[in-house]
Amino acid sequence: MQFSAMCQNLLGEGETANYVTTGSWSEGAIAEAKKYCIPNEVTNNKKHKYTTVDDPSTWNVDPNAKFMHYCRNETIQGLEFHEFPYHVVPENQLLISDMSSDFCSKKIDWHKHAMVYAGAQKNVGPAGVCITIIREDLIVKGQMRPNTPMLCDWHKYASAPNTFQNTPSCWSIYMAGLNLKFMNDRGLDAITAEAEHKSGMFYDFMENSNGYYSNGVDAKYRSCMNIPFRVAKGDDAVEKKFLGEATAAGLIDLKGHRSVGGLRASIYNAMPEEGVQALMDFMTKFKKENN
C-alpha cells in the first residue's frame, strides 16, 4: 500500500521520483510509481542478475526529483544495503526506504531518511500490520492527489490519534507491540550482532563447500536476512531431492521464490542460531551423500 501512498501523498502534478532497482520489491515499487509519475530509474541491477549493484558514482540521479526510493533488503534475491550510499542523494531530496524485511535487525539512520516503512511480518510481528514512519512536516492536510483512497491519506491517520479510519488488525498490532517490547528490552545492538553472526556462519559454510553450495551475491551486498543458494550448481533433480529430504528432516520453507528458483534460507530475528546450525548439519550430510 505504501508503494502507492508515498506517490499519492508526496508527488504533485508533474513531479517525479528517483527509484533504485535492486530486486523484486524495488521493481514492484517502481511499477506502482508509474501510475503517478514518470519515475526515474537511478540504477537497475537486473543485468547483474541482481547479484551486485553498479557503483553509485555511475547512478543516473535526477536532481529535481521529489524523493529517492530504495529497498534496504531484497528478500527474493538476498541483496541488502548495509549502508546506503547517502552521498548520492541530492541535498533536500527526500530519501525513502522500504525496510520491510530487515526492520529491527539493524539501526536506521533517521537523519538521512524522510520516510521508512515496513510490513511487520518479518521481524516485528504477525502479518496484517505495516509500520510507516514519516517526517512530520511531510504530513500535510489535503496534499494527497485526487482519487486517493482515504486509507492512503497520511494526514487522516496522523490527525486522528484517538480514532481510526477503519477497524485495524487489532490482534496483529497487539502481538507486534509485545514483540517490540521484547526486542527493546533485548537491545538492537545484540539483535544486530546475532543477525550478522547467524548469516555470517552460513555464508562461511557455503564458501567452504567447494562450490557444492553457492550464493552468488557480492559479499558487500549479502543479506543478513535471506540467503538464496543453489545446490550442485543448480541441478534441478538434486535441488528437488534436497528440498524433499530437508522438509522430511523438519527443515521447512527452504524453497526459493518461484521467480528465481533454487533454495533460500530466511534467517529473521526469530530464527535461533540452533536453527542455522541444524540446516548446516543437514547440508553437510546431504553433500557427503550426494556429491
Place this chain on the structure above:
Amino acid sequence: MQFSAMCQNLLGEGETANYVTTGSWSEGAIAEAKKYCIPNEVTNNKKHKYTTVDDPSTWNVDPNAKFMHYCRNETIQGLEFHEFPYHVVPENQLLISDMSSDFCSKKIDWHKHAMVYAGAQKNVGPAGVCITIIREDLIVKGQMRPNTPMLCDWHKYASAPNTFQNTPSCWSIYMAGLNLKFMNDRGLDAITAEAEHKSGMFYDFMENSNGYYSNGVDAKYRSCMNIPFRVAKGDDAVEKKFLGEATAAGLIDLKGHRSVGGLRASIYNAMPEEGVQALMDFMTKFKKENN
C-alpha cells in the same frame, strides 16, 4: 477500502452511481465516491435524525447510474434494511451492499446483488479481513481507473488464486475460517432466529419501560445487531451514571458512538442471550434506583 475500490473498478469516466444514505457508513461511502464521480444521492434520512427512511417511492433514482449502493445495517444509528426495496433498482443497474455489520446474521438475496462486501470484525472473525464477493463478469482486467493502487485492483486478486499481492493478515483469515465453519455447521436459519429473538426481547423490554429507556428507530428499520438507546430521555448525568455502574457490573462497551451520544447495545452473533438478559436485569435495577 471497498468504498474506493467499487468506484475505481466499476465507474468509467463520466459515469455515476446512486447512493442511499441512511447513516454514518453510507455517508462515508458517498464521501469517498465524490473522489471518483458526482454521485447521486437517492435519499438521505438525516432530516429524520436517521430514525427512518423516506418511502422508496419518493427516492430520486438516477436510471443511468452504473450501480446503486446501500449499507444494510448502520451500526451507529441502529438502522437496518430487513429487506431492501429491490423494486426501485432500475433493470440492469448493479446493486452493491455494505453488509459489514450484519453479514452472517441473515440471508443475502444473491440474485439481487452484484457485489457485497463486509469487514469481518462483527460476526465473522477478528479485525483485519474484508470479505468481498463480486459477480464474476464484473472482474475485468485493466478496467480500474488510472491511479488506482494495486491493492484496490479486483482483477489482480481474482487472477492470482495461488499467490498474493501482499502478505495478508493470516491469523485473522484463519480465525475467520474457523468461525465460518462453526456458523455453517450451526446453520444460518438458527443464527437469524437467535438474532431476532435477542434483539426483539431488548426492544420489547424498552417499550415496557414507560419511556425511561428509549430507541427512536422506526420499528420497520430497527437493527437486530446494534441498538442505540437513551436513558431518562437522554439526561447526561443519568447516562453517565448508567455507563459507570454498568461498566462496574461487567457490562462493557455500552457507550454510544461519540457522534450520536447516548448508549448502544451491540448484539452480534457472539453475544449470547444470557448477555442480553444480564443487561436487561441491570437496567431494571437501575431504573428502580434512579427513576
